[in-house]
Amino acid sequence: MVEWFQTQAAGGSLALAVPVAAVAGLVSFFSPCVIPLLPGYLSYATGLSGADLATGEAGRRRGRMLAGSVLFVLGFAVVFVLIGATVGGVGSWLREYRDEITVVMGALLIVLGLVFAGVFTRVLPGLQRDWRIHSIPSVGLGAAPLIGALFALGWSPCIGPTYSVIVGLTYTDATAGRGALLSAVYALGLGIPFVLAGVFYSRSLGAISWVRRRQQLVMLIGGAMLVVVGVLLVTGWWDWIVQWLQLQLVDGFEVAI
Known part of the structure; x- marks a missing residue:
């Protein structure tokens, strides 16, 4: 595993993909899907009521907020990792169609980026419909990982x-x-801001309110990022950038084994 990671990083592939993945997670956190409902999910994960959070109890029970938010993040992280491993495993059987799949995925990213940015909202409003599980019991720390998994699904x-x-x-x-x-x-990228918001709940309320007032800007930035990555994949520029990074990272030194 260590050798694989070194090879990927030295080849420039992960050096380019990892920051994009982190930013994608961060954009997800600040999207309308997550941040408006953050107090509710912190309540579910910690067992504290909305009234407790509103009256400052979160600040007095910071340890519980930390534990609940971390367990919640671990729950959805496991789901995402399993999905990612499955996609990668299936994709390894389709290597001979790599170029075609990359172009298709790039084109899909462009469309989804435009959807995320709200370009098609007036024409097809259902594309940005809020799909989620609406009823989750507030059962506290013991079920926080399960609630996190339900969040991911x-x-x-x-x-x-x-x-x-x-x-x-x-x-x-x-x-x-x-x-x-x-x-x-x-x-x-999605979970670290969630944990910070839980630990510093009272202070984070101002930041959350600021972001919510600029929700449309967040969506435009996130959508633009998706479109850019999609264009890079469709045009082959992604591979060119990876090759350039490979020269910068590998040329002149030998990666330790």
């Missing part, structure tokens, strides 16, 4: 545009390890 149609970046980048060098790693990075 229940929100899949909603956060699908951003997670599709991971699927597209997995197919550029399809292996189960690559899919799992990029999915884990995506989960960190």
Whole structure:
């Protein structure tokens, strides 16, 4: 595994894909699918009521907020990693069609990016419909990982545009390890802000309110990122950038084994 990671990183592939995966996760957190409902999910994961959160109890029970949010993130991270590993494993059987699959995934990313940015909202409003599990009991820390897993499964149609970046980048060098790693990075991009919001809940309310007032800008930036990655995949520029990075990372030194 270590040798594989070194080879991928030295080849420039992960050096380019990992930051994109992290940004995709961050965009997902700030999207309308997640951030408006953050207090509710913190309540589900920690067992504290909405009234407790509103009255400052979260600040007095920071340890519980940390434990609940971390367990919640671990729950959805496991789901994403399993999905990524499955996609990579299946993709490894389709290596002979790599170029065709990359172009198709790139074209899909362009469409999903435009959807995410709201370009088609007036024509096809159903494309941005909020799909999720609406009723989850507030049962506290013991069930926080399960609630996190339900979050990953229940929100899949909603956060699908951003997670599709991971699927597209997995197919550029399809292996189960690559899919799992990029999915884990995506989960960190989505999960770290969630944990910070839980630990510093009172302070985070102002930032959350600021982001919600600029939700459309967040969607436009996220959609633009998806479109750019899609164009790079369709045109073959992604491979060219990877090759350039390979020269920068490998030329002049030998990667330790």
